[in-house]
Amino acid sequence: MGKWFKSGTPWIWMTGGAVSLSLIAVIGLVLLIGWRGLSFFWPSTVYEFDIQNEQGQQYNLIGEIYDSEEVLKDQLVAAGVTGLEGKGDTLQRYLIKIGNREFVDLDFQWILETIISGKTVPKEILVLERTKNGDFYGYIENILENGQPIAVEKDNLIAELHKRMLRTSALKDQEEALLSSEIGDINFALEKIRLTKRKLELDDLLTEEKITQLNTESDLLRSQYLGLENQLFAYRKEAQRDSVQLRDMRGRDVILPMSTVLDFHQPNNMTFLDKVQHWFHQIGKFVSADPREANTEGGVFPAIFGTVFMVMLMAVIVTPFGVVAAIYLHEYAGKNNFTKFIRISVINLAGVPSIVYGVFGLGFFVYIMGGSIDQLFYPEVLPSPTFGSPGVLWSALTLAILTLPIVIVSTEEGLSRIPSTLREGSLALGATKSETLWRIVVPMASPAIMTGLILAVARAAGEVAPLMLVGVVKMAPTLPVDGNFPFVHLERKFMHLGFHIYDVGFQSPNVEAARPLVYATSFLLVTVIIGLNLAAIAIRNNLREKYRLLEH
Numbered sequence: 001m002g003k004w005f006k007s008g009t010p011w012i013w014m015t016g017g018a019v020s021l022s023l024i025a026v027i028g029l030v031l032l033i034g035w036r037g038l039s040f041f042w043p044s045t046v047y048e049f050d051i052q053n054e055q056g057q058q059y060n061l062i063g064e065i066y067d068s069e070e071v072l073k074d075q076l077v078a079a080g081v082t083g084l085e086g087k088g089d090t091l092q093r094y095l096i097k098i099g100n101r102e103f104v105d106l107d108f109q110w111i112l113e114t115i116i117s118g119k120t121v122p123k124e125i126l127v128l129e130r131t132k133n134g135d136f137y138g139y140i141e142n143i144l145e146n147g148q149p150i151a152v153e154k155d156n157l158i159a160e161l162h163k164r165m166l167r168t169s170a171l172k173d174q175e176e177a178l179l180s181s182e183i184g185d186i187n188f189a190l191e192k193i194r195l196t197k198r199k200l201e202l203d204d205l206l207t208e209e210k211i212t213q214l215n216t217e218s219d220l221l222r223s224q225y226l227g228l229e230n231q232l233f234a235y236r237k238e239a240q241r242d243s244v245q246l247r248d249m250r251g252r253d254v255i256l257p258m259s260t261v262l263d264f265h266q267p268n269n270m271t272f273l274d275k276v277q278h279w280f281h282q283i284g285k286f287v288s289a290d291p292r293e294a295n296t297e298g299g300v301f302p303a304i305f306g307t308v309f310m311v312m313l314m315a316v317i318v319t320p321f322g323v324v325a326a327i328y329l330h331e332y333a334g335k336n337n338f339t340k341f342i343r344i345s346v347i348n349l350a351g352v353p354s355i356v357y358g359v360f361g362l363g364f365f366v367y368i369m370g371g372s373i374d375q376l377f378y379p380e381v382l383p384s385p386t387f388g389s390p391g392v393l394w395s396a397l398t399l400a401i402l403t404l405p406i407v408i409v410s411t412e413e414g415l416s417r418i419p420s421t422l423r424e425g426s427l428a429l430g431a432t433k434s435e436t437l438w439r440i441v442v443p444m445a446s447p448a449i450m451t452g453l454i455l456a457v458a459r460a461a462g463e464v465a466p467l468m469l470v471g472v473v474k475m476a477p478t479l480p481v482d483g484n485f486p487f488v489h490l491e492r493k494f495m496h497l498g499f500h501i502y503d504v505g506f507q508s509p510n511v512e513a514a515r516p517l518v519y520a521t522s523f524l525l526v527t528v529i530i531g532l533n534l535a536a537i538a539i540r541n542n543l544r545e546k547y548r549l550l551e552h
Contacts, residue, residue, distance in 0.1 A: 037520030041282035043267040043275050046125045050118035054082050062137040062249040063098035099135040108512040123269040129262045138246035164242045168258040171239040186225045188484045198380035296514045306494035311461050318400035322407025330415045350405040358466030361398030392480050393490035395471035403456035414448020444547045450540035461529045464498040472499045497525040
């Protein structure tokens with residue numbers, strides 16, 4: 001046995017077992033998050049419950065069984081629940097998602113099995129996804145046009161509803177396009193004219209001729225704005241023409257404007273293929289739509305865009321600084337105590353809490369650098385800050401400093417693995433030290449540089465604490481990139497998947513509705529990080545193959 005231990009075999013098995021357990025844990029965690037998140041988009045069966053409570057009152061509930069649990073009878077009795085005589089020691093209770101928030105106090109309700117007198121699965125139940133107040137559950141009764149019922153057979157109501165919904169969606173798309181393009185361009189131009197007038201006033205160059213010219217341009221833009229505004233109101237009026245009449249669980253008729261309906265489906269009347277198609281459709285909307293209802297519904301596209309944009313901007317900033325610092329430390333700095341002190345400081349920087357970087361970024365980048373930029377280049381905008389407030393640029397710079405030690409250490413490791421004979425051979429052939437460095441050493445160290453970048457991207461994409469201080473927000477009105485010059489607006493605030501998870505999970509007013517979105521967004525964040533890393537790994541492997549022969 002002693003000889004076996006001395007051979008090192010047990011430690012090999014122990015190391016292999018630890019790696020296997022780690023892989024199983026990571027894969028299991030990702031699968032759990034993916035299952036809990038992606039199953040949310042699967043169309044659930046909708047039930048109609050016949051309820052008779054302890055007071056003998058009878059009513060109906062329509063909704064999905066969201067969760068269930070077993071409760072001890074003694075706990076229910078202690079809580080004051082009556083009518084449990086002759087029941088077992090444990091009872092089942094169900095969490096029902098009933099939607100229809102404007103008519104009920106809570107759209108998620110716990111129902112004890114003892115008060116359920118009947119349960120059916122009607123195929124005619126309709127689930128409508130709306131712009132506000134969550135989903136609506138009910139039975140379609142009729143479709144109204146300008147407040148009047150249309151002549152359509154009962155069997156054709158669903159087809160007609162789909163047709164009217166497509167018409168309303170097209171009008172809303174035209175309205176949104178008008179707001180974001182032409183009206184948005186006019187507002188941008190009017191603001192630019194206002195700032196130009198203010199700048200000329202500050203420079204004491206605002207003459208009567210300039211005032212007349214700027215006022216003429218403003219009047220022309222305002223006249224165009226009025227014409228577009230009339231067109232916008234026409235779109236809205238047309239979108240409000242149709243409405244749908246439904247019967248809810250109370251047995252009352254409810255009229256919903258089609259302008260508030262985003263989508264609908266009949267989950268109890270769908271085949272398996274229909275459900276698969278609906279599942280993919282819902283996932284597509286989740287990754288491409290904007291959030292709504294305090295981020296508890298809708299999509300996460302602005303958060304995806306903000307995360308990827310900020311990480312790429314951070315990578316562009318940190319890579320050259322990290323590589324140059326590593327080259328100086330390894331190739332030019334003397335082998336003395338001061339260099340050792342710098343290396344130790346760089347390594348220790350990796351252990352500083354990320355929130356400290358956020359405080360530094362807020363104080364130095366936002367208040368000092370941003371405030372100075374505003375005073376020098378944007379005096380006409382003051383006192384409203386431009387770069388003197390948190391934004392995507394300061395977030396990228398803060399995370400670049402946070403991940404700088406990772407890139408430096410990884411690049412130094414790559415430089416140290418390059419044989420000294422290659423440097424000596426290059427110098428012997430007449431190349432200068434800088435030529436040797438940039439044409440031989442750095443290209444061969446590029447796989448190590450990419451490794452550092454991969455680790456930096458993985459670290460930065462998951463950070464939230466510093467971003468809360470230097471740029472991320474719950475809801476960003478616009479993206480950092482649009483059609484207005486200079487097209488990339490680095491001063492704007494942005495949304496981030498990590499902060500979105502925090503906001504939905506801990507700041508949401510509707511915890512039950514937000515819970516599956518936390519899993520879905522977490523899985524999406526992991527997917528984005530894996531995608532960015534795979535792209536970097538592919539580049540690294542290509543560079544490694546390219547320069548492999550030079551190492552031998």
